[in-house]
Amino acid sequence: MFPCYTKQKYSILIIRIKFRKYWNMEKFETIGEWSEDKLDILGKYSHAYTTILNKHKLTSIYVDAFAGKGEYRSKKTGNKIKGSALNALTIKPSFDVYYFVEMDLKKVDTLEDKVGSQKNVTIFKGDCSKILLNDVLPNIEYSQFKRGLCFLDPYGIHLDWTVIKAAAEMGTIELFVNFSIMDINRNFKKADISEVRPSDMQRMNQTCGSDDWKNFLFDTSMSLFGDVSEKKSNEDIAKWFQNRLKQVAGFSYVPKPIPMKNSIGRTVYYLYFASQNNTADKIIKDIFSKYGR
Numbered sequence: 001m002f003p004c005y006t007k008q009k010y011s012i013l014i015i016r017i018k019f020r021k022y023w024n025m026e027k028f029e030t031i032g033e034w035s036e037d038k039l040d041i042l043g044k045y046s047h048a049y050t051t052i053l054n055k056h057k058l059t060s061i062y063v064d065a066f067a068g069k070g071e072y073r074s075k076k077t078g079n080k081i082k083g084s085a086l087n088a089l090t091i092k093p094s095f096d097v098y099y100f101v102e103m104d105l106k107k108v109d110t111l112e113d114k115v116g117s118q119k120n121v122t123i124f125k126g127d128c129s130k131i132l133l134n135d136v137l138p139n140i141e142y143s144q145f146k147r148g149l150c151f152l153d154p155y156g157i158h159l160d161w162t163v164i165k166a167a168a169e170m171g172t173i174e175l176f177v178n179f180s181i182m183d184i185n186r187n188f189k190k191a192d193i194s195e196v197r198p199s200d201m202q203r204m205n206q207t208c209g210s211d212d213w214k215n216f217l218f219d220t221s222m223s224l225f226g227d228v229s230e231k232k233s234n235e236d237i238a239k240w241f242q243n244r245l246k247q248v249a250g251f252s253y254v255p256k257p258i259p260m261k262n263s264i265g266r267t268v269y270y271l272y273f274a275s276q277n278n279t280a281d282k283i284i285k286d287i288f289s290k291y292g293r
């Protein structure tokens, strides 16, 4: 035994050596196949995006609003996987500028250790809504030949409609949006609106930009037998948010989102793409057609 080790410390050391494979694995969040698909889709589109922007001599900007810490482990294979932020740095041709935003300070530290020294990478700590509205989006001006690809990837219904609307109005931004149907099914599809918690209502209002979702989710139509409230299906809800991105936010092109499903076939979230560009729409439809079945 090493002289400086007590019996207890020594036992822990032995356990760590024996199970080092599993010990190391704990350091990484694991991600399911649907998240790997998400990263694939993002990677494929990003490649097409930077290729086209390069050709037109436009400045390409990648914005990861919910950046995470950049590395995970695959649930399926156990292999290490780059998250959306670090993955964006591997895209060829590369983006000209990268903006990463993350609220969790530990994750920010990890990102900074890995890529903080790269000149064209800016890492913001804090709430992405404020940072996007004040520091990031205003920098992506049409007149300065800048274009941005922005990824909004929260864990649940934690989007901010003002950011989505601002992105649509700028005309320079294309968006990938994660819309968590699992959160809606858990917390919003109640028998009655009065069962939805006020804090949940607040985040749904913020995500959708108003409380119109109440009329839609709790739509009561008259029948011969009195009022009936029919619960909306995942597809109905997905279509409703798709229309909202077009008609209320003002994106010209919002193709049908793809359902990202877990290993038992339940949809975890819908992945949307929204843009003002016809070519972008064609490219993403082609990519989406290969996923989400």
Ligand SMILES: C[S@@+](CC[C@H](N)C(=O)[O-])C[C@H]1O[C@@H](n2cnc3c(N)ncnc32)[C@H](O)[C@@H]1O
Binding pocket: 065, 066, 067, 068, 069, 070, 071, 082, 083, 084, 085, 101, 102, 103, 104, 107, 126, 127, 128, 129, 153, 154, 155, 158
């Ligand atoms: C689903 S994870 C992002 C995964 C990442 N996009 C990827 O694919 O590698 C969501 C991340 O958003 C961060 N987050 C949550 N709310 C945020 C906010 N308001 N502003 C910035 N980051 C936030 C969380 O700490 C978490 O790391």
